[in-house]
Amino acid sequence: MNHFLSSKDVPNLEDLLAEAKEVKQNPFAWKSLGHNKSVCLLFLNPSLRTRLSSQRAAANLGLEVVVLDVNAGSWKLEFADGVVMNGDKAEHIKEAAAVIGAYFDIVAIRAFAELKNQAEDYSEKVLSAFVKYCRIPVINMESSTGHPLQALADLITIEAHKQVAKPKVVLTWAPHPRALPQAVANSFVEWVSKAGFNLVVTHPKGYELYPEVMSDVDVEYDQNKAFEGADFVYAKNWSSFIDYGTVVSTDKNWMVTEAKMSLTNGGKFLHCLPVRRNVVVEDAVLDSNRSLVIEEAANRIVSMQTILKKILEAM
Numbered sequence: 001m002n003h004f005l006s007s008k009d010v011p012n013l014e015d016l017l018a019e020a021k022e023v024k025q026n027p028f029a030w031k032s033l034g035h036n037k038s039v040c041l042l043f044l045n046p047s048l049r050t051r052l053s054s055q056r057a058a059a060n061l062g063l064e065v066v067v068l069d070v071n072a073g074s075w076k077l078e079f080a081d082g083v084v085m086n087g088d089k090a091e092h093i094k095e096a097a098a099v100i101g102a103y104f105d106i107v108a109i110r111a112f113a114e115l116k117n118q119a120e121d122y123s124e125k126v127l128s129a130f131v132k133y134c135r136i137p138v139i140n141m142e143s144s145t146g147h148p149l150q151a152l153a154d155l156i157t158i159e160a161h162k163q164v165a166k167p168k169v170v171l172t173w174a175p176h177p178r179a180l181p182q183a184v185a186n187s188f189v190e191w192v193s194k195a196g197f198n199l200v201v202t203h204p205k206g207y208e209l210y211p212e213v214m215s216d217v218d219v220e221y222d223q224n225k226a227f228e229g230a231d232f233v234y235a236k237n238w239s240s241f242i243d244y245g246t247v248v249s250t251d252k253n254w255m256v257t258e259a260k261m262s263l264t265n266g267g268k269f270l271h272c273l274p275v276r277r278n279v280v281v282e283d284a285v286l287d288s289n290r291s292l293v294i295e296e297a298a299n300r301i302v303s304m305q306t307i308l309k310k311i312l313e314a315m
């Protein structure tokens, strides 16, 4: 593996999941793989899980890790070509990325959607610029349109708990006070579809996801109906793709409750975290043994370590 930007960089998902299982069972078996190699974790946005799990994963492989908060701990970056840089952005991505590429063997980047311009966000401006100018392997730690490390951790969690080969998996939109990107939902749909599970997406009208990831995916606008017989329920808020970046509904009736979970097939609850209690999901679900959210977060170490291992092995 060279870059890890989306599910498209995974030629065989079954093999990757098998490898992740091995990594989980024996995390220190490849301790010398990263000897004399380094990874830079670049954050343009906040993080708890991605930041910490990536550092743990790198340490398990013997990699040296440097974390940089772009915008807070370094110069503000300009991404546009041909601009007169007389504003607040002191460094162009061309130099910044090339310098990072000269210092490190791998770079991992978090750069959320700005939710102002759909075409710009969906062009993956930031991630593509790093791929173009860094000239080293790039890992997506949540970009404008996707969060593949999260989706891989989600699949690792589902694989460990599924009772049937093709479980029913429901992705449900849930309320949130702020406009959030579609990245987590996009990747979840993409990866669960690739796994061949029985996926149903439920959301209020107006929250239809990116058509490219939704081809061949069932949408059920009645949330209760969608939950019936589900083996896994994954809750996530996202802002509108069609009316780009807007909040078209904050309907509290879409919160995941124990009453709704009782419609499922003893369904397990998943969320990428951070989660707003009693807004997205009620305490009764999160604090019950239905909830897999902590195991899911722990599997973020496994997903990152598996990807780092594959990149190091290809060097």
Ligand code: CP
Pocket (backbone or CB within 6 Å): 046, 047, 048, 049, 050, 051, 142, 150, 272, 273, 274
């Ligand atoms: N799920 C996730 O990516 O968490 P952080 O935003 O805390 O990294």
